Amino acid sequence: MESLFNLLNFGFFRNAFLAAFVASVTCGIIGTYIVSRRIVFISGGITHASFGGIGMGYYLGFDPIAGAIIFGILSALGIEFFTKKADLREDSAIAMLWSLGMALGVIFIFLTPGYAPNLMSYLFGNILTVSRQDLIYLTVLAIFVIGFFLTFYRMILFVSFDEEFALTNNVPVRLFNSLLISLVALTIVLNIRVVGIILVMSLLTIPQAIANLFTKRFDFMIIYSILFGLLGSITGLTFSYIYDIPSGAAIIFTLVVFYGLIKTTILSFRKVSINHRKLL
Numbered sequence: 644m645e646s647l648f649n650l651l652n653f654g655f656f657r658n659a660f661l662a663a664f665v666a667s668v669t670c671g672i673i674g675t676y677i678v679s680r681r682i683v684f685i686s687g688g689i690t691h692a693s694f695g696g697i698g699m700g701y702y703l704g705f706d707p708i709a710g711a712i713i714f715g716i717l718s719a720l721g722i723e724f725f726t727k728k729a730d731l732r733e734d735s736a737i738a739m740l741w742s743l744g745m746a747l748g749v750i751f752i753f754l755t756p757g758y759a760p761n762l763m764s765y766l767f768g769n770i771l772t773v774s775r776q777d778l779i780y781l782t783v784l785a786i787f788v789i790g791f792f793l794t795f796y797r798m799i800l801f802v803s804f805d806e807e808f809a810l811t812n813n814v815p816v817r818l819f820n821s822l823l824i825s826l827v828a829l830t831i832v833l834n835i836r837v838v839g840i841i842l843v844m845s846l847l848t849i850p851q852a853i854a855n856l857f858t859k860r861f862d863f864m865i866i867y868s869i870l871f872g873l874l875g876s877i878t879g880l881t882f883s884y885i886y887d888i889p890s891g892a893a894i895i896f897t898l899v900v901f902y903g904l905i906k907t908t909i910l911s912f913r914k915v916s917i918n919h920r921k922l923l
Contacts (some may be wrong), residue, residue, distance in 0.1 A: 655771055656880075659890070662773040663876035665781040666834050670846035671869035672788050673830045676823065678851040679803050679861060685722055686847055688737035689828045690840050692718035692744030696832075698751030711835060714744055715828035723824055727817075770838050770880070770890050784833050788826065792865075799823065800861060842891045846872050849898040856909055875901055 677686050696714030700707030718740045725736035792799060801809035802819045809816050834843045854867030879894030886893075 655773075656884075658773045658775065658778060659770045659880055660877065661778055662770055662781065662838070663880065663894075664873055665778065665785050666838055666843075666846060667850070667869050667872035667876055668785045669781065669788050669830050670834065670843065671850060671872050672792055672865050673827055674847035674851045674872075675854075675861065675865045675868050676799070676803060677827060677847055678855070679864070683848055684734065684737055685719075685824070686827060686831060687844060688722060688741040689715050689719050690831050690835070690844060691741045693828075693832050693835065694748030695744035695746075695751070696748075698748035698755075702751040702755045708832060708835070711832045712829060715832040716825050718744060719824040719828040720821060723821060770842075770876075770894075780833055784830065788830065791826065795819070796862075803861070838894075839891055842895060845895045845898055846876075849895075849902055850875065853898075853902050853905055856905055871898075871901065 677683055693711040693715040696710030696712065697707040698710075699714070700710030703710075721740055722733070722736050725731040725739075726733045798809070798814050798819060801812065801814050802816055802823070806816050831843055831847075834846070838846070850868040850870075850872035851864060853871045854864045857867055858864055875898040876894050879897040880890055882888070882897060883890040883893035
C-alpha cells in the first residue's frame with residue numbers, strides 16, 4: 644500500500660489521477676445526458692466520425708485534435724439535421740457519418756507523406772502520458788460543462804424528457820439540442836487525447852449504468868456517475884501498476900466488474916427479500 648502512495652511522487656502518475664478526476668466529471672455529466680436521452684449510439688457515431696478530423700490534421704499539418712473537434716461537432720450537427728430536416732432515420736444517419744469519418748481518416752493518413760502515425764493510440768489512448776496542457780484543456784472543459792448545466796439545468800431537463808412541454812413553455816428546443824449535442828462532441832474529442840476513444844465510450848456509459856441501479860433522478864445520476872467513474876478509474880490505474888497492464892483496459896475492466904458485482908448483489912438482496920415475504 645505504501646508503494647502505491649509513493650506513486651504520487653511521480654509527476655506522470657499525479658497527472659493521470661488528475662486526468663481521471665476531470666474526465667470522470669465531464670463524462671459523468673455528459674454521459675448522464677446521453678443515457679437519459681438514449682442517444683448512446685449517437686456518441687459512438689461522433690466518436691468514430693472524429694477520426695476523419697484526426698487524419699485531416701495529420702495531412703494538413705495542424706493539431707489532429709483540432710481537426711477532430713471540427714469533425715465531431717459537424718457530425719453531431721449533421722446527425723441532428725438529417726434526422727430532423729432530411730427525414731432520414733437516426734441510425735442510418737449515424738452509420739453514414741460514422742463510416743464516412745473513419746474512411747476519410749484512413750484516406751488522409753494514407754496520403755500523408757512520410758511516417759504514417761499510429762491511429763491505435765487514439766483508439767486506446769494512454770492516460771499515463773497526460774501532459775499539463777491536456778489537463779488545462781480538460782479543466783476548462785469541466786468548468787464550462789458544470790457552468791452550462793447549472794445555468795440551464797431546468798431547460799436541459801425539459802429538453803431531455805419532454806420536448807413538447809418545453810415547446811409549450813417557449814424553450815428554444817432546437818437551439819438547446821444543437822448546443823447540447825455540440826457539447827457532447829466537444830467532451831468526447833477533448834477526452835480522446837487523454838484516454839482514447841474506447842475508454843471515453845466506457846466513461847460515458849458504464850458509470851451511468853451503475854448509477855441507474857441506485858437512482859432514477861437526473862441530478863443524483865450525475866453525482867453517482869462521477870463518483871463511480873472516479874472510483875473505477877483510480878482502481879483501474881492501481882491495478883495497471885500492480886499487474887503491469889495497459890491502464891485504459893484496466894479501467895474499463897474494473898468498471899464492468901463493478902457493474903456486475905453491484906447488479907448481482909442487488910438482485911440477490913431482492914431475491915432474499917421476496918423469499919422472506921413469502922415465508923411471512
